[in-house]
Amino acid sequence: MAEDSFFHWNKGTIKMLINQYRENYELFFSPNVKKRKAWEIIAHAIREKGVSVTGQQCESKWKNLQRNYRRIKSDVMNLGCTTSRWPYMSEMEEILSLRPAEEVLETGDATNSVTDETDPSMQLNGVPVANGIDAIDRSRKRKLDDEPTWFKAYRTEVQRRHEQRMALQRQLMDQHKLLTRQLIKVLESFKK
Secondary structure: OOOOOOOOOOHHHHHHHHHHHHHOHHHHHOOOOOHHHHHHHHHHHHHOOOOOOOHHHHHHHHHHHHHHHHHHHHHHHHHOOOOOOOOOHHHHHHHHOEEEOOOOOOOOOOOOOOOOOOOHHHEEOOEEEEEOHHHOOHHHOOOHHHOOHHHHHHHHHHHHHHHHHHHHHHHHHHHHHHHHHHHHHHHHHHHO
């Protein structure tokens, strides 16, 4: 892992990774395929194109691309921009805005699909998908209400200490002003 864990990704190899992920997207949502195996399949496809990478390297780079995408997406939304200069934004937007839909309803009829099978825009490599920003794994994003109790207690304690320091700082400033005024009066009395 030490020697072969480093691989320099350039634009071309990143595009290969993105394209292979897009082509093998359904593997990551298949209950029969482990993610490690899916990454090995992607790495094998990239190796066939003459680039020596491992599944672990592909997974690590993909996670890095996702982090960058989410950070840039957040920055764009917070700053009110409409575009980003990141060269992979459109591809990542396309892939991460997709989410696999439920394949079959629990009626026992294998032809009864949730999405319209005749609509090719609702499929990716034959796998039904649903569009939307909800594809970002929201279960990993904590809301303020979902904070653990120990963190709430810690945050409350930090806030209390901050307020104490600020009150002490105000007292010191008031005392400093008072002493400065007294010193000015003493200096003025010596001038006379």
